[in-house]
Structures are given as structure tokens and as C-alpha cells.
Amino acid sequence: MSQRLMKDGRPVSPFSIVTMVLLSILWTIPTLGLLVTSFRTRDAAAASGWWRAFTEGGWTTANYSGAWNGSDLGTGFINSLVVAIPATIIPIMFAAFAAYAFTFMDFRFKELFFLLIIAVMVVPIQVAFQPMLDLFGPRGLGISGQYIATWILHTGFGMPLCIYTLRNYMSTLPRSIVESAKIDGCSHYQTFWRLVAPMSIPAMAAFATLQFLWVWNDLLVAKLFLKSENTTVIVKLQQLLGSQGQGAELLTAGAFISIIIPMLVFVLLQRFMIRGMTSGAVKG
């Protein structure tokens, strides 16, 4: 018994433990600094770095009350949820259908279509803003400023990656199950809902976490496609600033208020995250 073993029988490596602890600390330091700064007055934060807060003081909770009252963050939270929940569910639903078709159905130009979908992932969302504003604006569909505009945009820009991950995951599912279902007379509809969808839950949950975080933290889409009454918490945060950036000290506090919900989502779904991330990684 010279070496301790881990649960799965591999030897414990002190080197990797030290490295991982160091890396985690290194990665957390900026966030920690932000957290400390969010509890300091503007003058204190300007006079000394956050690591000196413990000896020099200057503590306050005024930033938090200022951020909360300054920009009506409560309404912003509700608006953010109204934007983020459908903008997470809709793309995953459609992408799961598409991924099923790309994995288990045979049709002409299948590979070409798949390639096309993957190819549009390289289009950055920023270049699409002007044409989309045109299309959704008063000269086009006239839905700019309503929630549906953001749902459509987030769906459109989230789907290619979602189709890609889900297809990769589904192709790791045992094909024999789907084939035997076919022999037993299942339609594609039944196969999808009874077999493939339940088996793909880890991948879907993993992608849902990513998509939710991305939509929640989005600034540009919400800013351009929503009005000030129905805009998200991130846009409200940005609106805390005056013309020369007055009120910047409120932003640090606002940032921590706004990450409460994404943190909850991440904590609740993180066990799927690990399994989903590696999904399809070993399948050739």
C-alpha cells in the first residue's frame, strides 16, 4: 500500500491535485476581486486595489441598493426570464427533431444539408443585425420591440450548434434499439418521443445550460430588438451609466445580482453538463 488509489482504481497523482487547485484559484481571483469591489465605495475602490480592502476598509452595501433601485432590476429579471426560457426551449426542440432526422433517417442531400447548417455557425451574430432589424422593423414584419423577435433570433443563432451536438450524441445511441423499434412497427414520431428523446436528455440538458447562459448574458440582441419597458436585466445594468460613465461602481454590484439565476441554473443542471459535454466525443 505505497500508493493510494482513487475510486476507479487509478493511482492518486499529487501533481495534478496541486495543479488543479492552483488553476481554480487563479481562475477565481478576478471574480473574487469583482465581488470585493462591489462592496466598496467608489472612492475607496479608486484609492486602493481590492486586495487592500481587508486592511483599509471602505465597505458599503450602497452599491447593491443603488443598482437594485437605480434601474428597476426586478422587472428586468422577469423580462429576462420571459426572454431566456422560450429562447432555450424552442431551439432545443427544433434541433432535436433535426438531429433525429440527420441521424436515423435517410434522405437525399442529407450530408450537404448538414454541412450547410454547420457552415452557418461561422456567421457572427453582429453582421446579421442590420438585415434582421430591417426584416423585423416597421418596414418588414413589425415585430421589433416584442419578445418574439428575440426568441426567433436566439433560436436561429443557437440551433446550428445545438443540431451539431445533438446529432453527435444521438449517433452514439445504439442503432439496434431504433431498428428494433422500427421492426416492431413504431413510426418515427413514436421512436423519437419514446426512445431517442428520453435517451438524449443529458445532451439536451447540457446544451440547455449553455443556451440559457448565453441568452441571459446577451446584451446586443436585447438592446436592439426590445423596448425599454420589456428589456432584460443585462440591458438595465448598462442603463445604470450616465453620459460620462457615472455610476460605474453600481455595475459590479449589478453584475452579482444578475448572475444569481444563471448560477442556480448551472448548479441544478451541472451534473448533466459533464456527461453532455463529452457526448459523442469518442464516436467516429
Add this chain to the structure above:
Amino acid sequence: MRASTFAKTTAVVGAVALLSTGCLQNPNAGGGGGGGTGGNAYVDGGSADGDKVVTILGAFGGDEEKQFVASMAEFEKSSGIKVQYTSDQDFTTTIKQKVNAGDSPDIALFPQPGGLLEFAAQKKIQPIDTFLDYDAIARTLLPGLLDVSRYQGRVYGAPMRNANKSLIWVPKKAWDSGNYGQLDTWQNMVGPVSAKVKASNIAPWCMGWGSDQATGWVGTDWIEELVLKMYGPEVYNDWIFHRIPFNDPRIVKAFDEFAKVAKTPGQVLGGTQAITATKFGEAMTPAFATPPKCMMMKQGSFYQSFLPASVKKDTDNQVELFAAPEYAGGFKGKSVLGGGDLAALFNGNDPDSIAVMKFLSSDKFGVPWAKAGGWMSPHKTFDVANYPDNLTREVAKMANEADAIVFDGSDVMPKVIGSDVFWKQMIAWVNGQDSKTTADNIEAAWPKS
């Protein structure tokens, strides 16, 4: 012979006509059309007409947004019009995208006239003379504020906020006890007075340019101030509208003059290399330490909101303001480098939006905002008793008594210069690039038209 006499007569009549309207410069005085952008035709952007809702897009949020909304409250009550204000830190880009998509707000509040002029050229904005009493507001406004949004003879922006950038800030107690002398000329300020401050082991100048991606704009204000003080408003306007090249020898001399402050050892707290690393909003904080670490700072009137909390409570006893002094041998008289927000109307045939514009551009607008601080009216007739402290009243008085007011040049220059190259070249300059190269680089980047 007859023909030439006739030509002379018409020329004289024309000149007289020009003069009679020229004093107030209303290009649409007769009410007739034929102006630069097609007489009285209306631009029809914005939201629905006559729906008692007016949408406004602006650049300021936070406290300023609250005060703006408070300033509109009484008007909304009496007129029954609902004002929906949206703020956007990235106003310049957002307004462009919205307007191009046909989704413009009814009214936009431009922090920089440069973007406004671009829309004027695209005929997206209603000239103000078609719906405001131009002559009346021209009489009460500070001089020069209307000319900055003039495109092909017609004015497109109604000033709704004024800023004064020609200010030297000092910590009052330390300044009074130090006996450093009078800020009567620029040369005295940067010479003997600075030397005396330095002799008492205090850095003469507090200077911070740090402003994230906009770092450098504080430096552009210094250059503008010097061009104005050294050569007067005419050369200044020639320079910002590019009627003389950016690298004119006189401008290069202004850079050299500024080097006496920014690039001379011992003049600036922390030395030249600290200038870009110090945030502009925190530049003066060391001046209120005991003993003060630096003494003078040149910054706009808005800096009041950046003062440390302990100073802000008691500004009249803690802070002293001086007008940036005349340059001996330069422009004679009081000159002010100003700035401000301009309201522009995108929805030219909506009576509600016009009513809001009339209120915004009047000297009645802004009383609650003025009382809360951080805002000054562009009208000479605005009651200075509304301002919360003597400091603000003093700044307003300086603008009212000025012989010449010019607009912040980097806000007027094309966006690629005024909001990019000029800033970056100032950073290069302060980091060691010489004045001539700096001015040459900016001139080379000026868009060819």
C-alpha cells in the same frame, strides 16, 4: 453697362436680404421652401403619429435618466403626452442601426453633433426651423450652439444641455493657503504658478486620460482649448471643420504648448507615464488628500459628479473653479470650449413629437434636473437660482459672459477622427511621439471627400 449695374443692384439687394436674416441666421425666415433639404417637406420616421406617445433615445442612463424623466413629468401631465425614454451607452451605433432599419425613435438626443450631421445629410432629420420659433430660441440660446448642427445652411439640432469644458479645478483650502498666484494668463498658469506649486512638494497638475476604449479624449480637450485660446474662435472653427489642415503649423504649436504641461517632468502627478493609466473620473481624487498630491486639473463641468463623496457634500467650500485663462498674445476676450446634447426630430409630422421638441428646446425645460445638479441649460435666460450650488452658478455665468463659445471639436470632426484617430494619436503623443508626426498622422487619416 446696364447689365453690370443690374448685376450690382441684385448683388446689393441680395446682400441686404442676407444681412437682415443673417443676424439671426434663420435660413427659412420667409416660411418659403427652397432650403437645402427641400423646404417644408416632412421626414416621417419614428413611431405612429398623433398617438400621444413619443419615443426618445439618448445616451445617458442612471441618475441622469431619472432627472430627465422627472423634468418631463410636468409637461407630460399638462399635455397628456407620454414620453418613453430609452438610454443606450452605445448610442452612436444604435441610432444608426435603428434609423437604417426604419425603426427610428421620434426624437434622439445626440451627445455629439457629428452623427447628427450624417443623418441631416441623409434627410432623416427635420430641420428645426420648420417647427420651432427659430429666432426666439436663437435669441435666448448661448451663441454658437446652433451653428454646430448646421448642414447646407439649415439647422437640425435643438440644444437641450450645455457643458463648459474651459475650467480649471483646484482644491479650495489648499489653494487658498498656498498663495500660488493668479491664473491670469495661460503662460503664468503653466509657468510660475506651476513652479510655485511644485516648490511646495505638490505636483502642479492632476491628469487622467483613462476612459477604456475612449482613452485619449481628455488630451483632445486640451489641444482644443489651446487652439481656441491661442488663435481664437475663427481659426478654431476652420480647424474643426477642416478648412485648414489638421497639421497646420499653428496646430502643431498648440501641441508643443501642451507638452509644457503633459510632457515636462515634474508637472503631472505620477509623471507622464501615469497619464493614460489614471482614469479621468479619478484624476482629481489625490488633490483632496492631506497634504494634497496634486493641485490643478482641467476638466469639464460634468466632473462635479466624479468628485469624492466627502467633497461632493460640500463643494462650495472644498472646490474652487477658474475659467481657463487667456493666452497672452492669443485671442483677447473670454472664450469657452463648450459642448452639449442636441435634440433631433425624426418624426416630422407628429404633433406630439413637435410639442415635446418645443418644450425640450425652451428655457422652461430642466428645472428639476438643474436643481438635482449635473445639468446646465443652454439658454442665457434660464434662472441660475435653480442650480444647486455656487459652483454650478459660476460655471453658468462664465458661459453667459463669454465673448466666444465654440463646440468641442472632437465631437464635430468626422467620427473616424474625433472618436478614434485623434484619441489614439494623443496616446501615442503622450507616450513620446513628437507633435509634428502626431498632427501629420491625424491629417493623413482624415476622410477624403
